[in-house]
Amino acid sequence: xxxxxxxxxSVAQFIDITPLVRQAVExxxxxxxxxxxxxxxxxxxxxxxxHADPAxxxxxxxxxxxxxxxxxxxxxxxxxxxxHVRASLLGTSVTVPIExxxxxxxxxxxIFFCEFDGPRTRxxxxxxxx
Amino acid sequence: xxxxxxxxxSVAQFIDITPLVRQAVExxxxxxxxxxxxxxxxxxxxxxxxHADPAxxxxxxxxxxxxxxxxxxxxxxxxxxxxHVRASLLGTSVTVPIExxxxxxxxxxxIFFCEFDGPRTRxxxxxxxx
Amino acid sequence: xxxxxxxxxSVAQFIDITPLVRQAVExxxxxxxxxxxxxxxxxxxxxxxxHADPAxxxxxxxxxxxxxxxxxxxxxxxxxxxxHVRASLLGTSVTVPIExxxxxxxxxxxIFFCEFDGPRTRxxxxxxxx
Numbered sequence: 001x002x003x004x005x006x007x008x009x010s011v012a013q014f015i016d017i018t019p020l021v022r023q024a025v026e027x028x029x030x031x032x033x034x035x036x037x038x039x040x041x042x043x044x045x046x047x048x049x050x051h052a053d054p055a056x057x058x059x060x061x062x063x064x065x066x067x068x069x070x071x072x073x074x075x076x077x078x079x080x081x082x083x084h085v086r087a088s089l090l091g092t093s094v095t096v097p098i099e100x101x102x103x104x105x106x107x108x109x110x111i112f113f114c115e116f117d118g119p120r121t122r123x124x125x126x127x128x129x130x
Numbered sequence: 131x132x133x134x135x136x137x138x139x140s141v142a143q144f145i146d147i148t149p150l151v152r153q154a155v156e157x158x159x160x161x162x163x164x165x166x167x168x169x170x171x172x173x174x175x176x177x178x179x180x181h182a183d184p185a186x187x188x189x190x191x192x193x194x195x196x197x198x199x200x201x202x203x204x205x206x207x208x209x210x211x212x213x214h215v216r217a218s219l220l221g222t223s224v225t226v227p228i229e230x231x232x233x234x235x236x237x238x239x240x241i242f243f244c245e246f247d248g249p250r251t252r253x254x255x256x257x258x259x260x
Numbered sequence: 261x262x263x264x265x266x267x268x269x270s271v272a273q274f275i276d277i278t279p280l281v282r283q284a285v286e287x288x289x290x291x292x293x294x295x296x297x298x299x300x301x302x303x304x305x306x307x308x309x310x311h312a313d314p315a316x317x318x319x320x321x322x323x324x325x326x327x328x329x330x331x332x333x334x335x336x337x338x339x340x341x342x343x344h345v346r347a348s349l350l351g352t353s354v355t356v357p358i359e360x361x362x363x364x365x366x367x368x369x370x371i372f373f374c375e376f377d378g379p380r381t382r383x384x385x386x387x388x389x390x
Contacts (some may be wrong), residue, residue: 001359033259034166034295036355040366042310047220049214050172055205056214063198063215075315079344081356084316085307085323089217092308092369093353095166095225097257099131104255106170109222125364127357129293130260130390163389164296178352179344180302186344193328193345214264220348225296225355227387229261232295234385236300239352258388 002126008044008118014057016125018110020082021096022103024126030101032128037095040125043083043117045090051110065087070096083116090114094130107111132158132256135220138174138248142195144187147254148240151226153232154256159174168223169260170255171246173213175220181240194219194246203213214247262288262386264368268304269380273319277384278370281356284386285305290361292388298353303343303377305350309365311370324349324376336354343376350374 004022006015021037039046050056064086074081094111097104105111115123131258132154138147151167169176204211222239224241227234233240243254262284266275281297310316324346329336354371357364364365365371373384 001357001364030263034257036357039356040364040369042308042316042366042368046174047218051217053206053208055207056172059204059206059211060162060215060218062204063211067327068195074319074322076313076319077315078313081316081319081323083322088307088309091221091351093355094221094224097166097168097255098131098291104131104170104257106172106253108172109170117348125357126365127294164387178302179348183336183338186302186341187339189334189341190345190348193341197327204281212388221351222270225353226350227261227296227385229299234261234300234387236302236383239300 004051004124006113006122006124008115008120011118012061013115013118016110016114017113018053021111024102025098030128032098032130034095034097034129035090035096036093036127037111038125043080043087043124045087045114046090046094047090047112047114048094048109050108052108053099086116134254136243136252138250139246141245141248142177142191143181143245143248144242146181146240147243151241155228155233160258162228162260164227164259166223166225166226166257167241168255170253173210173217174252175217175244176224177220177223177244180238196237210247216246231239264384266373266382266384268375268382271378272321273375273378274372276311276327276370278371280373283365285294286361288301290388292358293355294355296353296355296387297371298385300383301308303340303347304382305347305352305374306354307350307360307372307374308354308369310368312368346376
């Protein structure tokens with residue numbers, strides 16, 4: 001399994017990791033059918049969405065903040081419950097088809113590492129599936 | 131990888147693609163362990179939920195519209211930010227077990243292509259995993 | 261495919277099935293690259309999140325109840341529409357990497373069976389992927 005590092009620079013940030021994943025897949029010479037792109041964290045998720053216009057990711061962060069308010073009195077005493085919920089709403093991983101050694105994504109699709117409790121040094125795991 | 135076509139007929143519509151996926155799996159004679167059912171779009175997702183009562187899908191569309199309001203002032207200038215967010219909340223793909231060449235789903239489960247920015251001609255990709 | 265049984269004891273409950281899944285994976289002697297942990301139900305999902313502090317799961321249940329209110333007039337006459345929506349927001353399955361026969365999860369991550377319409381006897385399916 002590949003373990004890659006990503007750095008988030010703010011509390012909430014969608015990092016476009018498409019080039020990172022593409023390079024890992026295409027550099028490996030794999031004949032895999034797909035790969036899992038997995039976040040080993042509980043306050044950061046992974047999603048696929050439009051990466052042509054960066055405003056889409058900014059809007060998604062805003063929408064997820066509206067969905068789970070920070071100011072509620074949560075039981076979890078670390079105070080980052082909303083980050084946990086936002087991560088689970090998007091999901092911990094995506095599974096992306098691979099064709100002839102290349103990532104198969106739609107025209108407008110990119111893969112995002114979704115930080116909700118940064119800034120931090122984070123990991124992205126990539127697992128090939130036959 | 132199989133690339134199938136689906137037609138949505140309204141802005142928001144859950145299309146039950148269970149028969150389409152079942153036929154693709156069972157017609158292929160595959161010995162795969164699972165398949166990815168993948169939307170290559172950024173304003174349409176895939177989910178698994180009840181398909182016995184069509185009211186469940188209608189309610190889900192309504193719930194997703196309540197969750198992400200259309201009338202907010204979003205940064206993304208195409209005006210379809212809520213469709214992007216709804217697609218990511220459900221997810222871009224599902225991974226479905228296959229057993230002895232047949233799709234393994236629970237009694238009430240169906241696979242839905244979830245259109246949030248239609249009507250359009252869309253694609254569904256199916257990738258087998260061993 | 262492995263079919264395991266879990267018992268929920270309340271209407272909404274996150275059951276930490278990490279030990280169950282770990283035992284199934286590690287007891288199998290598998291050389292798989294990953295496994296799908298799949299809920300064959302339409303009012304219960306699967307998610308990965310923090311399982312060190314049980315308050316995180318309690319907060320997530322509360323957040324999901326805030327997101328999809330019970331008291332709305334839904335079309336689906338069984339009255340459990342919110343449970344269907346909450347299950348799809350989290351997702352029907354997770355795909356978890358396996359390394360050298362062991363489940364590969366981040367330090368704080370656990371796998372939860374997410375009951376939204378209990379109490380019931382439920383199933384969890386585990387499918388290995390190469």
